[in-house]
Amino acid sequence: MLSPLTLRDITFNSGVIQGPLAGYSCAPFRRLIWQHSQPAFCYTEMLPARQICIENGNINRYTFKHPDEGPLCYQLSGCSPEYLAQATQIVDAMGADCIDLNAGCPKPKIRKKGHGSALLAHPDQLYQCLIAMRRATEKPLLLKIRVDGNSAERNNSKVAQAALKAGIDGLVIHGRHWLEDDSTPCSYHQAQFFHEALPNIPIIWNGDISTPQSIKHITEATGCKHVMVARGSMGRPDWIHSLMHPSVDPASSSLARSAQWLKQHLDDLSTLEPAGRVYYQSRSIVHYYAKHLPLSEGIYLKQLINQADTLIKIINNLNNLIQDLDKQQL
Ligand SMILES: Cc1cc2nc3c(=O)[nH]c(=O)nc-3n(C[C@H](O)[C@H](O)[C@H](O)COP(=O)(O)O)c2cc1C
Known part of the structure; x- marks a missing residue:
C-alpha cells in the first residue's frame, strides 16, 4: 500500500x-x-x-x-x-x-x-x-x-x-x-x-x-x-x-482533451524557447498526445501539426480543432 x-x-x-x-x-x-x-x-x-x-x-x-x-x-x-x-x-x-x-x-x-x-x-x-x-x-x-x-x-x-x-x-x-x-x-x-x-x-x-x-x-x-x-x-x-484513485473512472483520452493539453504544452514552451525550436519539438511532442487516442484521431492530430509550416499555424490549427469539437458538443 x-x-x-x-x-x-x-x-x-x-x-x-x-x-x-x-x-x-x-x-x-x-x-x-x-x-x-x-x-x-x-x-x-x-x-x-x-x-x-x-x-x-x-x-x-x-x-x-x-x-x-x-x-x-x-x-x-x-x-x-x-x-x-x-x-x-x-x-x-x-x-x-x-x-x-x-x-x-x-x-x-x-x-x-x-x-x-x-x-x-x-x-x-x-x-x-x-x-x-x-x-x-x-x-x-x-x-x-x-x-x-x-x-x-x-x-x-x-x-x-x-x-x-x-x-x-x-x-x-x-x-x-x-x-x-x-x-x-x-x-x-x-x-x-x-x-x-x-x-x-x-x-x-x-x-x-x-x-x-x-x-x-x-x-x-x-x-x-x-x-x-x-x-x-x-x-x-x-x-x-x-x-x-483507481475507483474513480478515469476520463479516457479524447481528441478534445488531448488537443487542449497539447496546445497548453506548446503555448507554455513558447514562453521559454524560440518559436522555431518549439515548432520542431512539437513534432515529437504530438506523438505522445496522439498515441493515447483511437488510431484515426491520433493520425489526425499528428497531421494537424506536421502539415503546418510555422508554430503560429500549428496553434491556429489546434484552436480551430478545439472550437469545432466544442461546437459539436453543444
Ligand atoms: C526519455 C527518457 C528520459 C529520461 N531522463 C532521465 C533523467 O533525466 N534522469 C533520470 O534519473 N532518469 C531519467 N529517465 C529514467 C526515468 O526517470 C525512469 O527511471 C525510467 O523511465 C523507468 O520508469 P518508468 O517505467 O516509470 O518510465 C529517463 C527515461 C526516459 C525514457
Whole structure:
C-alpha cells in the first residue's frame, strides 16, 4: 500500500512521484501534471552541475519553475563535489523543494564522463559528491540509482553505505541494472536489501508500474510505500491521478482533451524557447498526445501539426480543432 512520502520535516500529499525525463519534463509538462494529477512532487530533467554553475542562476527552459507548480525536485548530474555543491546552492536558491543526484543514467555519453550510473562503481566518489551536496543545503537530498539487478556487479552494499554516511533523506531505486532495458523484469527482491541497509530512509521504487494493480503488486513485493513513475505521464497528464484513485473512472483520452493539453504544452514552451525550436519539438511532442487516442484521431492530430509550416499555424490549427469539437458538443 502507498503512503504519503515524508522527507526530513516535509510530508508530501501522496506517495507517488513524477520522475525525471530528459528532453521532456520541463515546466510546461509539469504544470499539466499539477493541474491533472498532483503527485508528491515532480522532477526536473537531469541538469549538469557544471552547466548550472557556469550559467550561475540563469533561468531557462531547464531551470524554470512555474508559479502554478507544486513541489519540485531539481535533479543534478556530475561527479565533481565542487560543482555539485555550488549547483546545489544555486538550485536551492531557485526554489527547489528537494535536490537529487542522478546515479542511474545508463547513457554512454553520460557514463563516459563518470556521471550517472558510472558513480555506482565508485562509492568513494559517490560519497564525496553526496556529502558536498548535503553540506550545501538543508533541503531534502535524494539519490536516484540503478540496482545490481541480474548483473555480476556487487555495488548495492557500498552504494547504500555511501548514501547512509552522507545523510541522504530518500533513495529512489530503479529496479534494474544500468545495462538492463525494459524487457528485463525488475529485481524486486533487491529492495529488501536497501530497506535493511537504510532503515530510517524512505526507499522509493521505480520501474514496471503501469496500472493500479501493478502498484499493489510492486508495493507488496518490494515493501516500498512510495513509488516513482516516469514515462506513463507523457501525453497523459491525468495518468498519475488515475493510478492513485483507481475507483474513480478515469476520463479516457479524447481528441478534445488531448488537443487542449497539447496546445497548453506548446503555448507554455513558447514562453521559454524560440518559436522555431518549439515548432520542431512539437513534432515529437504530438506523438505522445496522439498515441493515447483511437488510431484515426491520433493520425489526425499528428497531421494537424506536421502539415503546418510555422508554430503560429500549428496553434491556429489546434484552436480551430478545439472550437469545432466544442461546437459539436453543444
Ligand atoms: C526519455 C527518457 C528520459 C529520461 N531522463 C532521465 C533523467 O533525466 N534522469 C533520470 O534519473 N532518469 C531519467 N529517465 C529514467 C526515468 O526517470 C525512469 O527511471 C525510467 O523511465 C523507468 O520508469 P518508468 O517505467 O516509470 O518510465 C529517463 C527515461 C526516459 C525514457
